[in-house]
Amino acid sequence: MKIGVPKEIKNNENRVGLVPSGVRQLVMDGHQLYIEKTAGEGIGLSDSLYVEAGATILNSLEEVYETADMIIKVKEPQPREVALLKPHHILYTYLHLAADKTLTETLMKSGATSIAYETIQDPDGSLPLLLPMSEVAGRMATQIGAQYLQLDRGGKGVLLGGVPGVRRAKVTVIGCGVAGTNSIKMAMGMGADVTAIDLSVKRMAELDDLFSTKITTLFSNIDNIEKAVMESDLVIGAVLIPGAKAPKLVSREMISRMGKGSVVIDIAVDQGGCIETCRPTTHEEPTFVVDGVTHYCVANMPGAVAQTSTYALTNVTLRYAQMIAKLGVEEACQKSEALKLGLNIYKGDLVYSQIAKDLDLEYTELKI
DSSP, rough: OOOOOOOOOOTTOOOOOOOHHHHHHHHHHEEEEEEEETTTTTGTTTTHHHHHHHHHEEEEHHHHHHHOOOOOOOSOOOOOHOOOOOOTTTEEEEOOGOOOOOHHHHHHHHHEEEEEGOOOEEEEEEEEHHHHHHHHHHHHHHHHHHHHHHHGGGGGGTTTBBTTOOOOOOEEEEOSSSHHHHHHHHHHHTTOOOEEEEHHHHHHHHHHHHHHSSSSSEEHHHHHHHHHHHSSEEEEEOOOTTTBOOOOOOHHHHHHHHHOOEEEEEEEEEOSSBBTTOOBOOOOOEEEETTTTEEBBTTGGGHHHGOOOOOOHHHHHHHHHHHHHHHHHHHHHHHHHHHHEEEETTEEEEEOOOHHHHHHHHOOOOOO
């Protein structure tokens, strides 16, 4: 199969879909690899490293799409890229379609088959291709929140861990999956007063075992969320429902009752987010202020630590890329139920029911 890796064109996105070791493996498997010029430059991977691994360097985005049958990316395709997709293409990347009707409709019109990293799901319910980026984003959220609590960044001038004789910052994490748990770990490590809120009693018991009495766990209901948010210096939203929009759990009214200079970060903003006042931002303009509260809502947070993120991501995406390239989409999905759940659009048809429901679009049952 002819496999293409374009250079990411989303704002400040320096991750790349394959590293040279992945290229080498796919070439050994008998495939032809085409990499756009300087695709890995942002993380120190030169074109020569890709050539040594067996790839051919192409000069433009357009050449990659014209040449390749399968496109391996990191982030959802931008309008310029969607326009290049044809019915024979297999697109393998993060998509987050539940929060983007326009992208979903244009991908359907292209006739291409689109496989989303974030909806590939193992039998135990885990999301193996989302996990590494959730780990990165969760840890970054606390780190970034601590920075924006500083006076010079518009915050209230609170040190997350305090000092002897002075209170610690209060951090509330809503949603305690992989991202939320990593936010909690970082906040605890920095000495903050941490409250974790989740809908799963089982998960709260696990957190209690994991962190003992060092954090407060609360069941997710409007009263607990409201009180915790109002008292917090930093609120981190980490609510994710696979392939679906996140529910709005933190209202504008709750935000308005936080102290001036407080900070909110919504990790799942690319899936709609759980904080009503959040909207996607970029690394160039990462924040905005609502009612005196700083909002950090960058949709591709791990892109800021692109080297770590790229290697963590490609460690888990390569396996399925090999399977698709060797067997084709149909046979690969027959052999792997996890991969089958990653199919969002098949030959132009929307085949993921939750996305269809969220966006009020026609759903087609997948038959392969």
